[in-house]
Amino acid sequence: MRLDKFLKVSRLIKRRTLAKEACDRGQVTVNGRVARAGTVIKPGDMVTIDLGGRWLKVEIVAVSENVPARQAAGLYRIVEEKIIREPEVY
Numbered sequence: 001m002r003l004d005k006f007l008k009v010s011r012l013i014k015r016r017t018l019a020k021e022a023c024d025r026g027q028v029t030v031n032g033r034v035a036r037a038g039t040v041i042k043p044g045d046m047v048t049i050d051l052g053g054r055w056l057k058v059e060i061v062a063v064s065e066n067v068p069a070r071q072a073a074g075l076y077r078i079v080e081e082k083i084i085r086e087p088e089v090y
Contacts, residue, residue: 004037055082
């Protein structure tokens, strides 16, 4: 399955176009390499997503074309997550 489609189906990124744009900007890596939207992923791959204020590293557990929203989180396992916030300026 294409990376951009997986990100949308798994609900890691809300829309496929946003997933493609994140890939185009180099914010997504697969197994340590910057990935394009068309990169084919499979179970066992490690995907890192840098969305500015949130950094997420997941392991792909399963790949499926369509899953209900309740089961979407079962497609991946979170390995590491960081919430990065800007310091508040007064």
